[in-house]
Amino acid sequence: MSKTQSQWVEKPTVLVVDDTPDNLVLMSALLKDHYRVKVSNSGSKALDIVNSAAPPDLILLDIMMPEMDGYEVCKQLKSTEKTADIPIIFLTAKTESRDETKGLALGAVDYLTKPVNPEILMARVSNHLQLKAQKDFLADKNEFLEKEVRRRTQEVTMVQDVTILILASLAETRDSDTGNHIRRTQFYIRALAEKLRFLPKYSELLTDVYIDVLFKSAPLHDIGKVGIPDHILLKPGPFEDDEFEIMKSHTTLGKEAIEQAEAQLGVEVDFLKVAKEIAYSHQEKWDGSGYPEGLKGEDIPLSARLMAIADVYDALISKRVYKNAMSHEQAVAIIEEGRGNHFDPDLVDCFIEIQGDLLAIALRFADSDEGVLNVNSE
Incomplete structure (x- = not known):
């Protein structure tokens, strides 16, 4: 491309709209040395040009034209997002102040009357x-900055999510039997919450945002196990009474660890609040026979009630050193038995309705060697 052509392409484009040929010739002559000039002798043709793939940078618009006057052209251009920001200068023989007021009210940036002073016209066009x-x-x-903020926020969120999974995984590695337990329980909870939200009593709480918080918080449910001695945590048989008391303390240890994180941050973070609820209360039972506080019914946080059913289901269908994996059907029967005593009845009903989805999650995240083995067998 030659230098002249390059300069021509880089010039701003001015569209002149006037139904009088002599005015189009005059305006073109004034503008052509500084701008790329397009002309139109009617409002409808002007709209076609402006809505083309190469819209003008500025419009000089006559008012008095047949079929569609300049006011209507301006009104249509300002009503569409694609063309609303193109500056319009009315160039007209209408000299009444009310005409100028109307034009500016419609969104024009300027109003010049004919006969036009060429120097003033060129100055106004250049300024606008x-x-x-x-x-x-x-x-x-601003668009770039908004995109950058979104990108960095997404990056921070991803780092946060990965950090949570790493911490949870470190806790789970102390119990070699758990495998993909944290991933399965994450997805169980989300599936249960998405089903439960259709009940009116839960619809307001279980928003998309809150369900995301549940999903993010779930991996920390057993973070307190880091503080349980190996000889108890890894014991292949039943606990003695004193050992079970120590094992039960993992709920309190988990809550305290998360509270320390909150104190370090100095601000309340939704996912840590929910993670604390889950870590501390997921061993509570609907009838009040659980631990650590013996909470009953809806006094148990919903997040912990969701984790209780997800955690037990996964434990039942998973192989442990002290037991074989149960079948999905056997696990479902035990969950049903626990309706109203171990588990929230509403959650059990949801569990039964989406049990096929839960089985699909178990299979998707099945452990490659000794984890979930028996999900298909009776």
């Missing part, structure tokens, strides 16, 4: 093109 260029620059910069 510069203002448009600055506005576009700021808009592009």
Whole structure:
């Protein structure tokens, strides 16, 4: 491309709209050395040009035209997002102040009367093109900054999620039997919450945002096991009474660890609040016979009630050193038996309705060697 052609392409484009041929010729002659000029002798044709793939940077618009006057052209351009920001200068023989007021009220940036002073016209066109260029620059910069903020926020969230999984995985590695337990329980909880939200009593709480918080918090449910001695945590048989008391303390240890994290942050974070509920209360039972506080019914946080059923289901269908994996059907029967005593009845009903989805999650995250083995057998 030659230098002349390059300069031509880079010039701003001005569209002149007037039904008088002599005016189009005059405006073209004034503008052509500084701008790329397009002309139109009617409002409808002007709209076609503006809505094309190469819209103008500025419009000089006559008012008095047949079929569609300049006011209507301006009104249509300002009503569409694609064309609303193109500056419009009315160039007209209408000299009444009410005409100028109407034009500016419709969104025009300026109003010049004929016969036009060429120097004033060129100055106004130049000024408004510069203002448009600055506005576009700021808009592009703001869009870039918004995208950058979104990208960095997403990056922080991803790092946060990975950190949570790493911490949870470190806790789970002390119990070699757990395998993909934390991943399965995450997805069980989300599936249960998405089903439960259709009950009116839970619809307000179980928003998309809260369900995401549940999903993110779930892996920390057994973080307190880090503080349980190996000879108890890894014991292959039943616990003695004193050993079970120590084992039960993992709920309190988990809550305290998360509280320390909250204290370090100095601000309340939703997912840590929910993680604390889950870690501390997921061993509570609907009838009040659980631990650590013996909470009953809806006094148990919903997040912990969800984890209770997810945790037990996964434990039942998973192989442990002290037991074989049960079948999905056997596990479902035990969950049903626990309706109203171990588990929230509403959650059990949801569990039964989506049991096929839960089985699919178990298979998706099945352990490669000794974890979930028996999910298909009776």
